[in-house]
Amino acid sequence: MTAQSRARLLDEAERLFLAQGYDRVSVRAVNAAAGMNPAAVHYHFGSKRDLVVALLQQRLGPLWAGPLADLDRARAAGWTPTVGEVVTIIVEPFDRLAREPNGPMLLQLLARTVLSGHELPWDDPWFRHAPWRALLAAARPDLSAREIADRWRLAFDLLLQLYGQPVADAFVPPPAPTAVVGFVTAGLDAPRPADASPADPAPTDPLPPGPSRTARTERGDS
Numbered sequence: 001m002t003a004q005s006r007a008r009l010l011d012e013a014e015r016l017f018l019a020q021g022y023d024r025v026s027v028r029a030v031n032a033a034a035g036m037n038p039a040a041v042h043y044h045f046g047s048k049r050d051l052v053v054a055l056l057q058q059r060l061g062p063l064w065a066g067p068l069a070d071l072d073r074a075r076a077a078g079w080t081p082t083v084g085e086v087v088t089i090i091v092e093p094f095d096r097l098a099r100e101p102n103g104p105m106l107l108q109l110l111a112r113t114v115l116s117g118h119e120l121p122w123d124d125p126w127f128r129h130a131p132w133r134a135l136l137a138a139a140r141p142d143l144s145a146r147e148i149a150d151r152w153r154l155a156f157d158l159l160l161q162l163y164g165q166p167v168a169d170a171f172v173p174p175p176a177p178t179a180v181v182g183f184v185t186a187g188l189d190a191p192r193p194a195d196a197s198p199a200d201p202a203p204t205d206p207l208p209p210g211p212s213r214t215a216r217t218e219r220g221d222s
Contacts, residue, residue: 006044008034010055018105022052022112046121049113053120056110061124063093068126071135083189086135087155087181094163095177104171111164115157132156142192155184 012033016025027041027048034040045051067089071081081089097103113120125131129152137148160166162174174180 018102057124080138083139084185087185091177091181107164111160111166151188155188
């Protein structure tokens with residue numbers, strides 16, 4: 001029953017977010033739409049933000065599951081992807097999602113949630129920085145750990161802004177995926193700065209992608 005209750009809450013939350021927008025939907029409204037008691041969201045997820053994290057993982061995770069599984073098998077066999085191939089893996093699902101009926105809403109939720117700077121309870125490691133940094137480091141072993149971290153943060157924040165459009169009132173269709181891949185690849189694969197220090201340290205904690213490493217004040221979830 002717990003799995004069914006969680007699924008019903010996620011379905012109703014997605015429907016309400018799509019119809020009304022994230023800010024206009026309260027935890028109480030999600031519970032009522034699901035026909036459950038007023039504490040259901042807090043019992044099953046903990047907070048409105050945690051509900052969104054679960055929704056994003058359930059809806060977005062499968063879009064990357066196939067390409068990432070293929071990537072894992074190829075890397076286990078000794079293949080190292082180029083920077084362009086890594087960028088293509090992340091951009092193509094973003095582009096497909098942006099063209100689906102509920103895709104812009106999910107992408108905006110992702111952007112707003114990640115760019116908030118809060119530590120988030122992702123279960124899927126691919127929703128965090130570390131695996132993507134490792135791919136970039138394998139493709140560009142000449143870069144320091146700090147350069148890898150900085151370049152990936154810049155690239156991912158750009159993609160969140162482009163596809164998630166967190167402050168937009170109306171969704172603007174993104175450029176063609178080939179243009180996005182080319183632009184992001186050029187930045188990630190740029191020559192190493194002449195004055196870069198190989199000893200620059202990189203972040204070691206597994207925080208999710210975001211512009212800030214300091215958790216900000218928690219906003220209300222109701």
